[in-house]
Amino acid sequence: MAEVAGGGQPEAEAAELRERLRGVKHTVVVLSGKGGVGKSTFSALLAHGLAADGGRQVALLDVDICGPSIPKMMGLEGEQVHQSGSGWSPVYVEENLGVMSVGFLLSSPDDAVIWRGPKKNGLIKQFLRDVDWGEVDYLIVDTPPGTSDEHLSIVQYLSASHIDGAVIITTPQEVSLQDVRKEINFCHKVKVPIIGVVENMSGFICPKCKKESQIFPPTTGGAEKMCQNLNVSLLGKVPLDPQIGRSCDRGQSFLSEVPDSPAASSYRNIIQRVQEYCDQHRPQEEKTI
């Protein structure tokens, strides 16, 4: 039941995209089958984590056109993009962390983007072709849930340059895992390598009695069993921590607000593994030179 695009891209367009994305070393796409499992939170923290040492240039692109949450999570709500001679310029959180989202194009928080596929695809293309990304070590792409227009388009347009791989986010229960298996099949179909799976919201530790509850029970063995069965890596598990949501609502990085929490250390490990994966998969250009 696939209608995979790609291949049909006019050569001139591909060349244009390639030219614009030439300065991008690594691209990581963050996916999930199901909604609300923590993709944007992970994307935001991955961007923060990679940018933390100040040495790397990081770009975060939000292609969730109908429900952009990146501006709020990065503390950039109300910001607008600026037009410069060389295209749109991203909104910067730090000098080395630039962000682009449809949220920066809306005039009020009540504005709804009620768009069908072709219009969304057009904007995604613009985000890649018309934004002056400059030299970037990591481009992180946050996506909406599912396997539809946005996903096909981002994969198609980025094929002009290169995708290191995808990180897939899930929660432990079967209702979520059944969608993740579809997402994994999507990656196989469009030939995007899978860096690994992150199990989010696995277990909640009561702040009072310190005992754990499974709010989203892993009734079929959770992400661990699924990863074994499908032969993909499990990058780690992140517990439910109410402070993560609070940091996101305030637009702050949970990693620097509560660095000693189990969730923060789990995130740091996962970010480390993503980085190692990317280091081992150097961009094509460097290989051929």
Added chain:
Amino acid sequence: MEEAAAAERNNLGGVRYILLVLSGKGGVGKSTISTELALSLRHSGKKVGILDVDLCGPSIPRMFKVQDSDVHQCDAGWVPVFVDQEKSISLMSIGFLLEKPDDAVVWRGPKKNALIKQFVADVAWGELDFLIVDTPPGTSDEHISTVEALRPYKPLGAILVTTPQAVSVGDVRRELTFCKKTGLRVLGIVENMSGFVCPHCSECTNIFSKGGGEELAKHAGVPFLGSVPLDPQLSQSLEDGRDFIQEFPKSSAFPALTRIAQQILDGVSQGSS
């Protein structure tokens, strides 16, 4: 000829009330609310159908434990899947049309729109008191197509689901705008996953904060249908495809869930008297 046949079919002719369940953000509990609303309405003696228009991530078949069922054809179109002998709840979902459950539906808009039109026109629902439409998150192809296709049948309105935190409430504000623009009445807002009571010590933690949904309802001048707490018995019951309303009347989410159904019932009985 064909058009005449389709018009004659009028598969939604026997459906009294159509309502949509929407949310801007994913994973906030649309399918959960759709499922529990259907179960509660059945408990009150109603006949209910659920049309699942989440084409990339259908959850409804599993939540009723009928994920291995297939739909069949009849003269009037597709026969929905019944979850019980009495045929009091019937379902239609793309999940019933896939060869393998893990198949990814990698479709762009136009193909999704075509299937949704078929879902609206060609399912032989028969007589129903309520048809609940469960949707994917957002305001895009599936939503526009569903609302357009249902317009001739004058849907009662939409229930908007949110979780309490600001990131989610922001998305529901955009969903409200969608309803306004498409002329869909907002039946009310449900705040889901608000508060978790520790089963070990009874301490309540607001994992996803609290109150955002109620505040938004006030701000937007639409009814607030209630807060459903995070309830491990609810998620477990959905995993196993059990009848939560029948089996867990003492659980923390039960009162809020039945109250939502009651408000819907009160609303339609007032409207028709």
